[in-house]
Amino acid sequence: MAMRPGRNCRPPGGISRRGHAPPPARIASSRREIAMAQTDRDDDPAEIPYRGHGIPKLGFENYWYPILRAAEVKKKPKAVRLAGRDIVVYRDDGKLYALDDRCPHRGVKLSLGECSYKGTGTISCPYHGWTFDGSNGRLVAAIMDGPDAPITRKVTIRHYPIREFAGLIWLWPGEMEPSVLEEDIPPYIGRQDEFFTIPMYTDYKCNWRWLVDNWGNDHHAQYVHRSSPELIFQPVLPFALTIEPKPLPSGKGMSFKRSGGMTSAEFPGLGRFPNNEWWRFMKPTGRGNVSGFQESKAHKVYGIQNQSELWLPGLIIVGRLSGEYALIQWAVPIDENTTRCFNINNFRRLGRMREMYDRLHYAVWRGWAHDRIFSDQDKVLVEAVVPGPERLSKSDTGVIAWRKFAGANARRPEPAGKASLDVA
Numbered sequence: 001m002a003m004r005p006g007r008n009c010r011p012p013g014g015i016s017r018r019g020h021a022p023p024p025a026r027i028a029s030s031r032r033e034i035a036m037a038q039t040d041r042d043d044d045p046a047e048i049p050y051r052g053h054g055i056p057k058l059g060f061e062n063y064w065y066p067i068l069r070a071a072e073v074k075k076k077p078k079a080v081r082l083a084g085r086d087i088v089v090y091r092d093d094g095k096l097y098a099l100d101d102r103c104p105h106r107g108v109k110l111s112l113g114e115c116s117y118k119g120t121g122t123i124s125c126p127y128h129g130w131t132f133d134g135s136n137g138r139l140v141a142a143i144m145d146g147p148d149a150p151i152t153r154k155v156t157i158r159h160y161p162i163r164e165f166a167g168l169i170w171l172w173p174g175e176m177e178p179s180v181l182e183e184d185i186p187p188y189i190g191r192q193d194e195f196f197t198i199p200m201y202t203d204y205k206c207n208w209r210w211l212v213d214n215w216g217n218d219h220h221a222q223y224v225h226r227s228s229p230e231l232i233f234q235p236v237l238p239f240a241l242t243i244e245p246k247p248l249p250s251g252k253g254m255s256f257k258r259s260g261g262m263t264s265a266e267f268p269g270l271g272r273f274p275n276n277e278w279w280r281f282m283k284p285t286g287r288g289n290v291s292g293f294q295e296s297k298a299h300k301v302y303g304i305q306n307q308s309e310l311w312l313p314g315l316i317i318v319g320r321l322s323g324e325y326a327l328i329q330w331a332v333p334i335d336e337n338t339t340r341c342f343n344i345n346n347f348r349r350l351g352r353m354r355e356m357y358d359r360l361h362y363a364v365w366r367g368w369a370h371d372r373i374f375s376d377q378d379k380v381l382v383e384a385v386v387p388g389p390e391r392l393s394k395s396d397t398g399v400i401a402w403r404k405f406a407g408a409n410a411r412r413p414e415p416a417g418k419a420s421l422d423v424a
């Protein structure tokens with residue numbers, strides 16, 4: 001991956017801006033080791049927590065990512081960023097195309113151009129009319145050079161696999177052959193015959209890894225979200241749990257077995273936590289009902305194995321005990337310092353009346369209470385992280401396991417064999 005200009009650039013000669021010599025180079029024999037070496041040698045404080053894991057700052061490339069809601073791509077080409085790349089997305093005759101958003105002639109953004117030749121799948125640059133085929137990136141006409149311009153056979157720009165599915169636009173930024181989208185993504189989204197989906201997103205001013213760390217059962221939910229509208233009248237979620245991370249048999253992610261814990265405690269010299277919160281009179285319900293999964297309808301009737309799973313390339317699945325709803329939050333790396341956080345709400349199809357109710361409930365309650373208020377509690381904090389060394393504790397067991405798992409198991413064009421699923 002090319003180094004982009006910015007705060008991570010090194011001056012020539014291998015000496016960092018702080019004046020230290022970087023650690024000696026290792027010989028890398030796999031894509032993972034190359035990624036690890038890049039992270040280990042990067043003196044940006046933001047890289048410190050990820051050293052030794054090989055989790056790239058611009059994300060794992062060989063995965064499908066949601067980039068927009070489908071309704072956002074209309075007649076005009078749309079500029080997007082993904083994994084630090086500027087990409088133009090457009091439709092012609094309903095079909096989607098994605099190309100690098102830079103005309104190689106004199107550098108103008110193709111997203112300012114238009115699809116002048118309907119039905120050809122092409123986009124024309126607004127400056128001198130160079131026209132590219134979206135299906136293969138080839139220059140098919142340099143309009144101002146005339147129809148016989150020899151350069152038309154010599155120029156190609158990068159094109160990307162792109163799909164519309166479940167109300168979202170999906171893009172594959174990697175070099176490997178794209179996987180089958182419906183089979184690669186969580187089944188709640190992939191099986192649109194069983195579920196319908198309501199997606200929304202918000203852009204966070206932080207690196208994608210900080211957001212995924214937030215999803216590793218790190219006990220922040222018990223503390224941060226205790227004041228959210230969904231939980232404010234319920235007991236604080238159990239904290240000081242024992243977390244046992246386990247890779248999924250599919251190799252796509254991990255689950256976290258939770259045991260023990262307490263909902264309040266006395267702290268010597270301080271007093272009780274939570275502190276005299278008399279209004280927590282409700283029984284645990286909805287999001288607060290986190291016990292008894294093995295006996296739940298989700299497990300017994302629908303065969304769902306885990307209430308919560310963390311998947312590559314960086315998404316969390318949080319289901320309900322009913323098995324009739326699951327939220328998927330997906331951290332999409334836009335660039336080093338921006339992450340698009342998708343909240344993809346998935347509802348089991350249980351008839352038209354139930355669907356109307358679920359949509360109404362989302363519009364008047366869930367969309368506001370969770371996707372705005374609850375999620376914004378996380379946004380404020382992950383955007384407030386000051387990069388640097390960490391002092392991890394028992395509650396970070398899941399975060400540590402995730403970093404090991406992701407670095408070892410992310411899909412990469414490995415030269416030989418597949419990495420171990422070991423997260424110990």
Ligand code: FES
Pocket residue numbers: 103104105106107108125126127128129130
């Ligand atoms: S810059 Fe695009 S056609 Fe000239």
Ligand SMILES: [Fe+2]
Pocket residue numbers: 214220221224225378
């Ligand atoms: Fe949270």
